[in-house]
Amino acid sequence: MKHSTWIVLIVASLMTGCITGLDAGHPRGQITTKRAEFMLSFDDGPLPETEQVLDILATLKAIDGKPVKAGFFLLANAPEEFWQQRFYYAPYELWIDKGSISKYPKIARRIKQAGHSIGNHTTNHTWFRWTWLDTPEAVQGEFIEWEAISKRVLGASNMRLFRPPYLILNTSVRETAERLGYQIVMGELAGDAVPNMTVDEIMQKTQSILAAWNRPYPCLLIFHDNRPATYQHLDEIVSNLQHQGFQLVHFDAKRL
Numbered sequence: 001m002k003h004s005t006w007i008v009l010i011v012a013s014l015m016t017g018c019i020t021g022l023d024a025g026h027p028r029g030q031i032t033t034k035r036a037e038f039m040l041s042f043d044d045g046p047l048p049e050t051e052q053v054l055d056i057l058a059t060l061k062a063i064d065g066k067p068v069k070a071g072f073f074l075l076a077n078a079p080e081e082f083w084q085q086r087f088y089y090a091p092y093e094l095w096i097d098k099g100s101i102s103k104y105p106k107i108a109r110r111i112k113q114a115g116h117s118i119g120n121h122t123t124n125h126t127w128f129r130w131t132w133l134d135t136p137e138a139v140q141g142e143f144i145e146w147e148a149i150s151k152r153v154l155g156a157s158n159m160r161l162f163r164p165p166y167l168i169l170n171t172s173v174r175e176t177a178e179r180l181g182y183q184i185v186m187g188e189l190a191g192d193a194v195p196n197m198t199v200d201e202i203m204q205k206t207q208s209i210l211a212a213w214n215r216p217y218p219c220l221l222i223f224h225d226n227r228p229a230t231y232q233h234l235d236e237i238v239s240n241l242q243h244q245g246f247q248l249v250h251f252d253a254k255r256l
């Protein structure tokens with residue numbers, strides 16, 4: 001091997017050592033790295049399990065010491081019949097109970113009364129890759145019907161937040177959301193929707209997302225009301241992150 005190659009290798013390994021030292025957090029006390037802030041959001045409610053999520057949230061304190069406020073991206077009228085679900089949902093999804101403002105209006109109101117933010121997650125949890133649903137009329141219909149049902153149950157709202165189901169943001173979805181004045185709110189999947197994902201694995205995943213977070217705004221984690229790991233263990237998952245030094249802040253779409 002040439003001398004120059006050896007020099008490159010030695011310099012590279014020294015640099016790697018440096019970077020690893022910085023990531024470790026406290027290199028000789030010279031650099032204090034502020035741990036990332038994170039917000040919570042929940043998709044696919046409202047449904048009975050949402051009540052357990054709300055109970056847990058009331059016990060979790062944000063960095064200001066107050067019970068944390070989260071973002072809930074609700075469905076207005078998700079299909080309940082198996083074959084109707086096949087018409088709207090992703091082909092890889094098995095039978096899954098999803099939320100519905102029209103079916104569970106009291107739970108939707110409880111979310112609002114607790115001071116959480118509510119966003120549009122479409123009426124039917126539409127997989128916008130189905131050709132019959134990826135038309136301007138169908139896409140707009142998903143927004144408009146959601147608005148009508150939401151207004152009837154929750155009253156008028158100035159909050160116009162949208163998260164596409166499956167995080168599929170194709171051109172027609174993006175253009176429709178923007179034309180209707182919505183802020184599109186994406187986020188980082190906590191992993192609770194992955195089949196067989198354990199609570200420990202969700203803790204590991206959320207921890208590594210936050211450890212790598214380097215954007216100038218808080219990380220918005222995405223959970224799902226209808227997953228046992230979330231409605232039974234959310235407090236453990238969030239406490240674990242707080243013990244790592246990550247800072248729980250209230251959901252605030254203006255900061256995203």
Ligand SMILES: [Zn+2]
Pocket residue numbers: 043044121125165166
């Ligand atoms: Zn969803």
